[in-house]
Amino acid sequence: MDRIMRNNSLHVRLLVFLLFVTATLFAVRPLSAQLQIPQDAINTASDLNEVIRTGRQLEQDRRWGDALKHFENALRDFPGQTELKQHVNLARVHMEIARRYADHSFLQTLAHIDQQQALDLYSEVLLKIDTYHVNRPEWSHLVQQGMAHLEVALDEPAFVNRYPRPVAVDRVRQFHQTLHQAIDLSRIQDRNQAAAAAARAAQIAAQYMNVPPQAAILEFASGAVSSLDPYSSYLTGDQLEEVFSQIEGNFVGLGVELKGDDHALLIVNVIPGGPADQAGIHTDDRIVDVDDQSTSELSMNAAADLLKGPEMSYVDIVVRAPDGTLRTLHIQRRRVDVHSVQDVKIIDPQYGIGYLKLTSFQKNTSSDIDQALWSLHRQGMRCLVLDVRGNPGGLLNAAVDLADKFLSSGTIVSTRGRSVREDFDYQAHQVGTWRVPLMVLIDGDSASASEIFAGAIHDHHRGTVIGQRSYGKGSVQGIFPLTRSKAGLRLTTAKFYSPSGQAISHHGVNPDVLVHMTAKPVPGTTTGQSVAATDSVLNTAITLGRKATGYQVRRVD
Numbered sequence: 001m002d003r004i005m006r007n008n009s010l011h012v013r014l015l016v017f018l019l020f021v022t023a024t025l026f027a028v029r030p031l032s033a034q035l036q037i038p039q040d041a042i043n044t045a046s047d048l049n050e051v052i053r054t055g056r057q058l059e060q061d062r063r064w065g066d067a068l069k070h071f072e073n074a075l076r077d078f079p080g081q082t083e084l085k086q087h088v089n090l091a092r093v094h095m096e097i098a099r100r101y102a103d104h105s106f107l108q109t110l111a112h113i114d115q116q117q118a119l120d121l122y123s124e125v126l127l128k129i130d131t132y133h134v135n136r137p138e139w140s141h142l143v144q145q146g147m148a149h150l151e152v153a154l155d156e157p158a159f160v161n162r163y164p165r166p167v168a169v170d171r172v173r174q175f176h177q178t179l180h181q182a183i184d185l186s187r188i189q190d191r192n193q194a195a196a197a198a199a200r201a202a203q204i205a206a207q208y209m210n211v212p213p214q215a216a217i218l219e220f221a222s223g224a225v226s227s228l229d230p231y232s233s234y235l236t237g238d239q240l241e242e243v244f245s246q247i248e249g250n251f252v253g254l255g256v257e258l259k260g261d262d263h264a265l266l267i268v269n270v271i272p273g274g275p276a277d278q279a280g281i282h283t284d285d286r287i288v289d290v291d292d293q294s295t296s297e298l299s300m301n302a303a304a305d306l307l308k309g310p311e312m313s314y315v316d317i318v319v320r321a322p323d324g325t326l327r328t329l330h331i332q333r334r335r336v337d338v339h340s341v342q343d344v345k346i347i348d349p350q351y352g353i354g355y356l357k358l359t360s361f362q363k364n365t366s367s368d369i370d371q372a373l374w375s376l377h378r379q380g381m382r383c384l385v386l387d388v389r390g391n392p393g394g395l396l397n398a399a400v401d402l403a404d405k406f407l408s409s410g411t412i413v414s415t416r417g418r419s420v421r422e423d424f425d426y427q428a429h430q431v432g433t434w435r436v437p438l439m440v441l442i443d444g445d446s447a448s449a450s451e452i453f454a455g456a457i458h459d460h461h462r463g464t465v466i467g468q469r470s471y472g473k474g475s476v477q478g479i480f481p482l483t484r485s486k487a488g489l490r491l492t493t494a495k496f497y498s499p500s501g502q503a504i505s506h507h508g509v510n511p512d513v514l515v516h517m518t519a520k521p522v523p524g525t526t527t528g529q530s531v532a533a534t535d536s537v538l539n540t541a542i543t544l545g546r547k548a549t550g551y552q553v554r555r556v557d
Helices: 031-035 039-060 064-077 082-100 104-112 115-132 139-153 169-182 191-209 213-226 237-248 300-306 365-378 396-404 449-459 528-532 536-548
Strands: 233-235 250-253 256-261 264-270 286-290 314-320 326-332 334-337 341-348 353-358 383-387 411-416 424-427 438-442 464-467 475-481 488-497
Touching: 039 064, 039 082, 064 082, 082 139, 082 213, 082 300, 104 213, 104 237, 115 139, 115 191, 115 213, 115 475, 115 488, 139 169, 139 191, 139 213, 169 191, 191 213, 213 233, 213 488, 233 237, 237 250, 237 475, 237 488, 256 300, 264 300, 286 300, 341 365, 341 536, 353 365, 353 536, 365 396, 383 536, 396 411, 396 449, 411 449, 438 449, 438 536, 449 464, 464 536
Parallel strands: 353 383, 383 438, 438 464
Antiparallel strands: 233 488, 250 334, 256 264, 264 286, 286 314, 314 326, 341 353, 411 424, 411 488, 475 488
């Protein structure tokens, strides 16, 4: 099975720091001077407090997607802050619950399993965690997180609307007290005890909160997986199919890439030849209504899920253009082939500088890259700019294959896991190596497989890496279908390291040339001069490429 890598707690108390100082009579000095706290530390603490205040307001407004993005960005600026991590977990749990209860396949599972079948599914989840996850599980922690998921669910409208809470406040209080009294986390030492704890929690939820036992147990299953690390998750049947579609490079839909923006679905990319492209939808349009449901009243995931449906079915959407113009479209969902290699062209004919953008790493990436390279070679390519900005990753083997096209020897990436079968050093081969001077463009959204490629090029000094530090997702995930249900797990099975031994997790790949974007690139530009006017990172690559074109393109067969 190919391994894939993708680039998603309760309220906490403020940490109180008690500072004991000795006061001097009549000494009127700033507190920072008395304690000898550096001014930059004071500024940092002030910045962190403001970040938390802003994030809490997003939580109060139940804007969980915005809150998650806000706190994840904050963690990059304040790494290791426990309170920020807890806020990230809280936002992620709310989003997971809301998405599951808007997912038809998950609701179908709930409707067709009983309590024992749910317990069997939970046991299978725990077995796969025990067998495959990169870290040895702490069973009491998994149960604790299952309890947290259940308690958060009882505060999430998507769950509460389906299973209304009792009106009596005392009833709710009794549930929480009984739950924590009945489950002694210190006694949970193995999978069987964890399953027994979930069964007991399900009985209590049914007794006090009118929640079906199978619904409570599935919260324990999801909580167990998502608590392992930021990239492990429970996959509903539809989500599992979506993952496999990403690997294969095709899916049923409209052919757009979306992100939530201003209570709408912002179109960030339109796949050429897809239904949306043929209907006249463009990048920077916004979908504001799906089948008579306003996106302002839905979460981003719920609105995006409404766009999905069977092949050849139709969906009605209202699209708002950047100038405010509204238009209603009746679009058929069709199978769309997604090519991971896009925008292949010579951007500077005088110097023979070729360009291609890689949007993901999937099964057809290697063959698509070969086709693009030979096309550019026939057009006189003497230097290549390979753009993986915004590329969230994909298949491990696809990243290794790409690096192998430019490296003739040495380690490309090393993986290390709890199981020795996850320990592997991927090596480059001389046959088929392109010697063309290489510029690799990265940014803060270049993640996972993108970082494998960029890290290998950087560490072997094979090319020049340009842009901003990459995301820092240095882990490998495996996809594991469940036998008890049409569902699956995404589990982190290993960590990966660049050829120099650098862990990518939380570090990322640092560019050889740091360049900050000053403007958004203009789509459709075709010359180095016009692109350079809007894209400072690409402008730098072109400048360096012109200096490197004294080399001739050679290929070792």
